[in-house]
Amino acid sequence: MTEYNSLEKIRLQKLEELRAEGVEPYPTRAKRTHTSKQAIAEFELAEKDATPEVQATLAGRIRSMRTGGKVSFAHIEDGAGKIQLFLRINELNEKLSFFNKLFDLGDFIEASGVMFRTKSGEATLHVYDFKLLAKSVTPLPADKDVTLDDGTVVRHASLDNPELRARQRYADLAVNPEVRETFRKRAKLVQALRAFLDNHDFLEVETPILQPLYGGAAARPFTTHHNELDQDMYLRISFELYLKRLLVGNLERVYEIGRDFRNEGVSFKHNPEFTQLEFYWAYADYLQVMELTEQMVAYAAEQVTGSTQVTFGEHQIEFKPPWRRLEMRQGILEASGIDIAEQTTAEALFKAIKAKHPNKTPDPAATRGKMIDFLLGEFLEPTLIQPTFLYNYPRDISPLAKSIPGDALTVERFEGYIAGFELCNAFTELNDPLDQEQRFIEMGRDYTNDDEEKHPLDEDYLRAMRYGMPPNGGFGMGVDRLAMILLNKHSIREVLLFPALRKEE
RNA sequence: GGCUCCGUAGCUCAACGGCAGAGCAGUUGACUCUUAAUCAAUUGGUUACAGGUUCAAAUCCUGUCGGAGUCACCA
Numbered sequence: 121m122t123e124y125n126s127l128e129k130i131r132l133q134k135l136e137e138l139r140a141e142g143v144e145p146y147p148t149r150a151k152r153t154h155t156s157k158q159a160i161a162e163f164e165l166a167e168k169d170a171t172p173e174v175q176a177t178l179a180g181r182i183r184s185m186r187t188g189g190k191v192s193f194a195h196i197e198d199g200a201g202k203i204q205l206f207l208r209i210n211e212l213n214e215k216l217s218f219f220n221k222l223f224d225l226g227d228f229i230e231a232s233g234v235m236f237r238t239k240s241g242e243a244t245l246h247v248y249d250f251k252l253l254a255k256s257v258t259p260l261p262a263d264k265d266v267t268l269d270d271g272t273v274v275r276h277a278s279l280d281n282p283e284l285r286a287r288q289r290y291a292d293l294a295v296n297p298e299v300r301e302t303f304r305k306r307a308k309l310v311q312a313l314r315a316f317l318d319n320h321d322f323l324e325v326e327t328p329i330l331q332p333l334y335g336g337a338a339a340r341p342f343t344t345h346h347n348e349l350d351q352d353m354y355l356r357i358s359f360e361l362y363l364k365r366l367l368v369g370n371l372e373r374v375y376e377i378g379r380d381f382r383n384e385g386v387s388f389k390h391n392p393e394f395t396q397l398e399f400y401w402a403y404a405d406y407l408q409v410m411e412l413t414e415q416m417v418a419y420a421a422e423q424v425t426g427s428t429q430v431t432f433g434e435h436q437i438e439f440k441p442p443w444r445r446l447e448m449r450q451g452i453l454e455a456s457g458i459d460i461a462e463q464t465t466a467e468a469l470f471k472a473i474k475a476k477h478p479n480k481t482p483d484p485a486a487t488r489g490k491m492i493d494f495l496l497g498e499f500l501e502p503t504l505i506q507p508t509f510l511y512n513y514p515r516d517i518s519p520l521a522k523s524i525p526g527d528a529l530t531v532e533r534f535e536g537y538i539a540g541f542e543l544c545n546a547f548t549e550l551n552d553p554l555d556q557e558q559r560f561i562e563m564g565r566d567y568t569n570d571d572e573e574k575h576p577l578d579e580d581y582l583r584a585m586r587y588g589m590p591p592n593g594g595f596g597m598g599v600d601r602l603a604m605i606l607l608n609k610h611s612i613r614e615v616l617l618f619p620a621l622r623k624e625e
Numbered sequence: 626g627g628c629u630c631c632g633u634a635g636c637u638c639a640a641c642g643g644c645a646g647a648g649c650a651g652u653u654g655a656c657u658c659u660u661a662a663u664c665a666a667u668u669g670g671u672u673a674c675a676g677g678u679u680c681a682a683a684u685c686c687u688g689u690c691g692g693a694g695u696c697a698c699c700a
Contacts, residue, residue: 126669127635127651184660191657208657225650239658259650261636280637283692295636338700384699385626493700517700535700545700622691 124257131257134222138252141218145255150230152179156196156203160243163235174235178203178245179253181294182227187220193244196229204244205231211248219250226256226294260295286619305424306603306615310377312423313397313599316416322373322399327362329355329379335578336360336520339382342392355381359398360520360594361581364549367402367592368584375399377599388611389541392620395599402590406532406548409593410509413536413544414441417507417602424606432539432605435505443507443536451510452492455499460492460514464529488529489517504537513547519559520594521547536597538605544597551592553585 124132138145154162154176166172180198190209195202209216223229233247261279279285285292285299292299314324332351334341336358344353356362359376366374380396401409418428418439428439453459457476463469466488473491474481482494492514504510511534515523521531533547550556560577603615613619 125635130651184662186659186662188656188659188662191659193659193662195660204660206658210657238660240660242658242660244658259635261650281632281692283632284636286692340699382699385697387699388694390699489700496700513700519700533700542700624691 127259128257131224131255131259134224135255135257138222138255141222143252145252147251147253150179150228150253151177152230153177155200156180156198157200159203159235159245163237163243166235167237172235175233176235176245177230177232178205179230180228181256182223182225182229185220185223185225190216192216192220196231204238204242205233205247205250206236206238206244207247207250211246215250223252224256224259226258226260228253228256260291282613283621286613287621287624289617302607302609302615303617305607309420309424309603309606310395310599312420313416314377315423316419317375317399320373320412322375322401323371325363325366325371325374325376326378327356327359327366327376329381331356331362333576333578333580335576335581337380337382340384342381342383357382358596359396360596361578363398363400364589364592364594365581365584367400368587368589372402372590373399386620388613389601389604391600391612391616394612396596397599398594398596400549400592400594402592404593405591406511406534406546406593409546409595410443410445410511410534411441413509413546413595413597414439414443414507417536417543420602421606430606430608432608433610435539437506437538437605439507443509445509445511446504448492448496448510448512451500452495455503456495458495460495464488466491487516489514493517501537501542502540505539507543508537509534510537516562518547519563520550520556522550522552522591523555541601542598543601543605544595546593546595549589549592549594551585551589553582553589556585557582 135145156178159174159176159178162176163172163174166174178196178198180196180203182194183197183202184195186193192207194205194207196205207216207219212219229250230253231245231247231250233245233249236244236246238244279288279292279295285296289299293303318324330344330346330353332353334354334357336356337360339357341354341357344355345351346353357380359378359380363374363376375398377395377397379393381393382390383392384390386392401412404412418441421428421430421439430437430439449459449461456473458469458472460469463472466486469488469491470482470484473495480498482491486494496510500510511532512524512530513521513533513535515521515529515531518531518533521533524530524532531547533545535542535546536544550559557577560582600612600615604610604612607615609615
């Protein structure tokens with residue numbers, strides 16, 4: 121049974137009074153002829169005539185009320201904006217006090233009347249009749265600023281608590297217009313990415329989220345169970361292996377935008393489910409993917425913000441191609457003073473790091489690739505503020521990427537870095553089934569200490585590859601992270617409508 | 626998971642061993658052009674939860690729950 125607080129009890133009482141007056145507080149249908157924006161625009165146009173006559177029926181939520189005995193004002197807010205209502209006893213008679221007494225902030229109403237301009241100059245609907253559309257029982261968080269006696273203005277942010285804002289995103293959206301704007305822009309971002317790929321002849325596809333075997337990344341999966349099949353299933357950790365199966369099927373350019381699930385830590389840049397974009401491009405290599413990537417992201421930035429240059433915290437980020445290209449060996453050499461090409465084994469590399477940076481050493485049991493990744497994260501990554509393609513990665517941490525001809529330790533892979541963190545990951549895809557099988561086996565050996573993290577060997581994927589897979593370039597990007605950068609939000613929770621939270625109570 | 630900080634009225638916050646407060650919101654009344662309306666009066670609390678120390682606990686201690694930050698983890 122719901123327990124109501126004192127404010128809610130008062131509103132429930134009003135709800136009963138409304139019913140007693142014969143007013144249905146939740147009528148089935150609403151009517152409107154104009155949005156707030158349309159009504160104002162139409163009125164401003166009509167004002168050029170001597171006698172503007174714009175009749176309108178508006179619908180929206182009451183956001184402020186200034187009630188009086190014989191005249192009241194209110195603002196309602198709809199999807200397009202806010203508009204003021206003017207209610208006068210002359211037209212409404214006893215309905216005015218009915219409005220003053222029984223209507224509350226947060227109620228949805230429908231109001232009909234004629235547009236006019238108040239003495240203070242605001243385009244306003246002179247209300248001839250109104251109707252309740254939905255009673256609000258729980259008050260929305262108050263939003264108002266107050267000037268104190270000493271003259272200082274205290275802004276009472278309507279809803280500021282990050283936990284409440286995330287848990288009750290509906291209330292956050294209802295009272296914080298800038299939050300609505302953030303999510304409109306996020307939608308625009310996804311639209312722009314989709315439009316860009318569509319225009320480049322990529323086919324949008326949907327592959328299984330619920331999979332008998334997970335793969336395509338090194339991450340712990342969520343596990344579930346299908347009752348009728350009596351079989352464990354996994355929520356996907358990447359789209360990669362399914363999308364590449366489609367290349368075997370002669371679909372030359374495919375992409376998917378959807379949700380990945382990784383059963384790992386939560387942080388300002390990690391949510392257990394996140395939106396991923398992956399595409400695979402037959403007959404292309406990672407250099408061509410690089411070019412397409414910088415074009416795509418620049419296009420998206422422009423569509424979302426109107427410019428290829430955006431502000432992220434203290435940084436001005438310029439997305440206009442071409443982006444900086446930095447070979448990983450060179451980047452790590454400059455950032456840490458260690459040349460990974462000279463250290464061809466894990467043992468040698470560990471010694472070199474320990475000699476140079478005794479306070480910053482990786483796990484001595486790590487593979488060479490993991491140590492290189494450590495150097496990258498520790499020394500190089502924080503310095504990559506402007507969009508940068510870091511390319512040529514160690515083979516042993518890239519089991520799905522193709523080796524550089526003549527270099528057994530390195531693969532054709534790049535990651536895009538912006539504002540000091542990883543945005544995307546791409547490579548010339550491995551299409552040799554025998555090499556791929558070998559890599560799976562190697563991964564299994566490297567990860568034996570941690571069962572959940574090892575790359576499971578996907579027999580069906582190898583079978584698909586044996587039919588023949590065209591050479592291709594593949595790409596993956598965290599859409600939430602791009603949204604963070606474009607919208608200048610420093611936590612992934614700010615760009616997710618409903619971020620993962622522990623359950624209440 | 627480790628460490629640090631936080632949880633007080635519907636919302637935003639004070640009080641930091643000595644009577645639990647303010648602004649907004651709410652309630653009652655006044656006001657026929659208000660607009661972050663104004664004026665007068667007024668309601669609202671198991672201080673997240675459980676235990677302990679103390680003459681006295683929102684305040685100090687322990688535990689639990691939830692959150693934030695950070696580290697670890699995360700190609």
